[in-house]
Amino acid sequence: MTKAEIVTDIANKTGVEKVAVQAVVESFMETVKDTMVNGENVYLRGFGSFIIKKRAEKTGRNISKNTTIIIPAHNIPAFKPAKTFVNEVKAK
Secondary structure, eight states: OOHHHHHHHHHHHHOOOHHHHHHHHHHHHHHHHHHHHTTOOEEETTTEEEEEEEEOOEEEEETTTTEEEEEOOEEEEEEEEOHHHHHHHHHO
16 A cells, blocks of 8 residues: 555545645654654554664675675664554454
């Protein structure tokens, strides 16, 4: 499902204009991104959590050049669904 399909679905279910729904959806996504960039997690009860995972420094290999490289420690965004969300998906 694309963002446009989400906007259309919400607009049809709520009766709100697509332009207003699109503004809300984009604002939501921007808020989640900004919050995570600032190092905070976002928790949505019954849906899930947008969390920041910390990856430790590790040694990797470039097999084409047969060299060892150091991959620095870094943070990555992740989504952890709520238990109720996981159970609903499993049931279907």
